[in-house]
Amino acid sequence: SAVISQKPSRDICQRGTSLTIQCQVDSQVTMMFWYRQQPGQSLTLIATANQGSEATYESGFVIDKFPISRPNLTFSTLTVSNMSPEDSSIYLCSGIAGGKNIQYFGAGTRLSVL
Amino acid sequence: DAKTTQPNSMESNEEEPVHLPCNHSTISGTDYIHWYRQLPSQGPEYVIHGLTSNVNNRMASLAIAEDRKSSTLILHRATLRDAAVYYCILRGYGGATNKLIFGTGTLLAVQP
Numbered sequence: 001s002a003v004i005s006q007k008p009s010r011d012i013c014q015r016g017t018s019l020t021i022q023c024q025v026d027s028q029v030t031m032m033f034w035y036r037q038q039p040g041q042s043l044t045l046i047a048t049a050n051q052g053s054e055a056t057y058e059s060g061f062v063i064d065k066f067p068i069s070r071p072n073l074t075f076s077t078l079t080v081s082n083m084s085p086e087d088s089s090i091y092l093c094s095g096i097a098g099g100k101n102i103q104y105f106g107a108g109t110r111l112s113v114l
Numbered sequence: 115d116a117k118t119t120q121p122n123s124m125e126s127n128e129e130e131p132v133h134l135p136c137n138h139s140t141i142s143g144t145d146y147i148h149w150y151r152q153l154p155s156q157g158p159e160y161v162i163h164g165l166t167s168n169v170n171n172r173m174a175s176l177a178i179a180e181d182r183k184s185s186t187l188i189l190h191r192a193t194l195r196d197a198a199v200y201y202c203i204l205r206g207y208g209g210a211t212n213k214l215i216f217g218t219g220t221l222l223a224v225q226p
Contacts, residue, residue, distance in 0.1 A: 004157075031213075042217060042218050043158065043216040044216070045213060045216075094157070094214075101207065101212070102163075104159075104160070105157030105158050107156055107157050
């Protein structure tokens with residue numbers, strides 16, 4: 001199994017600023033992902049965080065808005081850039097660990113943009 | 115991505131079995147059927163997955179139709195803690211297909 005920790009757990013930010021969310025896994029994961037969950041909605045995949053190379057973004061998400069880093073097998077960051085109130089969501093980090101292709105999730109970062 | 119269809123909501127009584135259905139008529143031969151659930155204010159957690167045969171673990175059972183176009187997640191004795199949104203997701207294995215794409219899921223309410 002894997003335990004995924006995210007920091008911060010929540011934040012309130014001003015419009016136009018940026019926030020970097022950190023994701024730390026307690027064991028090596030083969031793949032890492034970032035999701036967004038808007039209030040009352042399901043999860044939407046933002047991107048796959050690739051170790052040592054550019055992330056792979058899903059349709060509707062771009063690197064300029066959501067730059068992602070993954071310097072090693074246990075750590076990744078997601079930055080939400082130039083925030084607007086529409087970016088108010090829960091952002092979740094996830095990783096695949098172990099030989100059974102199970103995906104583990106962090107508790108999420110609850111972001112409010114004023 | 116192959117799509118799944120689930121009821122929006124279901125209700126159960128505590129300590130009774132719950133059968134959560136999922137239709138996936140466009141499933142491909144290499145798609146695994148995964149179930150995750152999301153408890154209130156938490157990230158999703160893995161429940162069970164399978165390819166063709168029925169599967170059992172300590173949390174639940176997964177019954178897969180012979181043609182693989184539908185499946186059922188079975189909670190043998192629902193508890194209040196099982197109240198959550200349950201997601202049925204088809205997932206490839208390896209490469210770009212190895213990612214979870216969430217649908218709307220089934221909101222399960224458990225009554226005492």
